[in-house]
Amino acid sequence: MNNSDKISWYPGHMKRAMEHLEKRISDVQLFLELRDARVPFSSKNYHFDNLMQAHNKEKIIIFNKFDLCNQDITNKIIEKYKKVGIQCIATSARERLNLRELIMMTNTYKSAKFATVGMWLMICGMPNVGKSTIINQLRQTTPKLNKRKAIAKSTASPCTTKNVAGIKICDEPLAYLVDTPGVMIPNITEEEQGLKLGLVGCIKDKIVTKERMLDYLVREMNQQQMEKYYKIYGLNERPKTGGQYMLAVRERYNHYNYETTIDFILNGFRIGKLGNITLDSVELLN
Numbered sequence: 001m002n003n004s005d006k007i008s009w010y011p012g013h014m015k016r017a018m019e020h021l022e023k024r025i026s027d028v029q030l031f032l033e034l035r036d037a038r039v040p041f042s043s044k045n046y047h048f049d050n051l052m053q054a055h056n057k058e059k060i061i062i063f064n065k066f067d068l069c070n071q072d073i074t075n076k077i078i079e080k081y082k083k084v085g086i087q088c089i090a091t092s093a094r095e096r097l098n099l100r101e102l103i104m105m106t107n108t109y110k111s112a113k114f115a116t117v118g119m120w121l122m123i124c125g126m127p128n129v130g131k132s133t134i135i136n137q138l139r140q141t142t143p144k145l146n147k148r149k150a151i152a153k154s155t156a157s158p159c160t161t162k163n164v165a166g167i168k169i170c171d172e173p174l175a176y177l178v179d180t181p182g183v184m185i186p187n188i189t190e191e192e193q194g195l196k197l198g199l200v201g202c203i204k205d206k207i208v209t210k211e212r213m214l215d216y217l218v219r220e221m222n223q224q225q226m227e228k229y230y231k232i233y234g235l236n237e238r239p240k241t242g243g244q245y246m247l248a249v250r251e252r253y254n255h256y257n258y259e260t261t262i263d264f265i266l267n268g269f270r271i272g273k274l275g276n277i278t279l280d281s282v283e284l285l286n
């Protein structure tokens with residue numbers, strides 16, 4: 001990642017996203033901050049936290065994509081957060097895990113002001129963490145709403161969530177989503193954070209090079225003693241570097257070029273084929 005990449009990714013997007021959040025902040029009773037459970041700290045946005053504090057707003061942190069992470073680590077983080085009074089929950093929007101529990105959790109924040117009109121929520125999170133998927137799935141958990149078609153578009157590439165204005169996501173307890181899901185743009189200060197966010201698809205591949213991401217991934221998977229990532233491609237030996245891994249997979253599948261192999265591996269990682277992993281360490285909490 002070079003400086004110009006950092007600059008082009010961050011300020012314009014970030015400014016617009018934050019302006020949008022600020023405009024709607026008074027309409028919202030509770031924010032749902034969606035993070036990718038594979039990067040539970042790297043997908044946090046400090047500007048967002050400052051904004052919440054400045055406006056005295058509460059939030060629930062949702063560690064989504066629980067089906068893809070190291071679940072022991074997520075459980076430890078949740079335990080630690082809860083001890084200091086931070087509300088959080090692990091979900092898998094794809095597998096509809098804990099969505100009803102999430103809605104019940106939001107209900108505990110209901111104040112007298114919102115008693116008859118229901119809860120007004122806003123979902124915020126970095127690109128690709130699953131905002132659209134969770135919105136659509138939340139509606140599916142409500143019997144009367146589940147026959148309607150999806151209202152938020154979900155794709156595997158970052159930055160596709162579009163306006164979804166004031167929609168009902170639950171009948172009992174009554175809950176609405178206010179306006180556009182807030183897309184928080186990462187403020188990347190370290191290369192390692194960029195590599196992690198690139199791997200899970202929160203930032204576009206052109207921002208960090210795919211070769212560096214692959215090298216980082218192999219190092220992490222080796223450090224965590226994972227085996228599935230090479231065995232699944234029929235390799236008997238643990239590769240030492242991303243380059244070694246890529247060459248072995250390319251030879252095995254007879255790919256036409258390196259680019260095809262790298263995309264093949266990165267896509268495999270992103271859908272969880274290479275094994276469950278969390279790239280941030282729980283020690284970052286201390």
Ligand SMILES: Nc1nc2c(ncn2[C@@H]2O[C@H](COP(=O)(O)OP(=O)(O)OP(=O)(O)O)[C@@H](O)[C@H]2O)c(=O)[nH]1
Nearest residue numbers: 093094128129130131132133154155158159160161
């Ligand atoms: N395995 C898994 N995949 C998920 C989960 N939630 C979402 N996805 C997938 O992640 C990708 C991105 O999901 P979206 O819902 O489009 O993410 P988003 O946050 O709305 O993305 P932007 O529009 O870029 O901000 C899609 O391919 C989803 O199917 C989950 O809990 N588990």
